[in-house]
Amino acid sequence: MTVMDSMEGVMLTMVLMLAVSMDLTSSRIPNWLTFPAMGFALAGHAWLNGIDGIFFSLAGLGTGLGLFLFIYLAGGIGAGDVKLMASIGAFVGVFGVLSCALMAILIGGLYAIGAMGYQWGVASAGQRLIYAAYGAVTIGGSAAWSRELALPFKLRYGLAIAAGTLLYQLGIHPFEG
Secondary structure (H helix, E strand, C coil): CCCCCHHHHHHHHHHHHHHHHHHHHHCCCCHHHHHHHHHHHHHHHHHHHHHHHHHHHHHHHHHHHHHHHHHHHCCCCCHHHHHHHHHHHHHHHHHHHHHHHHHHHHHHHHHHHHHHHHHHCHHHHHHHHHHHHHHHHHCCCCHHHHHHCCCCCCCCHHHHHHHHHHHHHCCCCCCCC
16 A cells, blocks of 8 residues: 555645645645645545545554644644645555655755845855854753844745655655565
8 A cells, every 4th residue: 555546646746836836926735725735635545445544544644734733733834734745644544644844845945045045145044043142052942043044034944844755655655664
């Protein structure tokens, strides 16, 4: 069950394209997109693999939700990003969503560093990162991070989630043999 059915792959790609478009234009990934995507994935896996498919899809959904819920609670991403990762999990299962999440986090970090470099210049961004890390270690907590690294615009994390998931669809599977 590690290889997605081609129809599910097309549907997931369409969901990702819509999510990125909505995130870039309105800073939101709407429920009308994520909840039906979860339902489609559950139904597709149920149809293809019966009860095993349902468990596969539910386990992925729960894993995707749980992974990004912590980041949401820390204030790092929006609720739509969490629901998008949960719907991705419903499509790709536990190991797939772990791979997608890892790649999304790595891409999101590069995206954030690139945005900082663009906003402040590479040298200033590096200096701010060093000051923020030093402050977080010596003072403790995330206050130093948020003060030193506050961007005047909001990053769209749906873009990183989509990129990580598309890499997974292209065959990059860090958590699968």
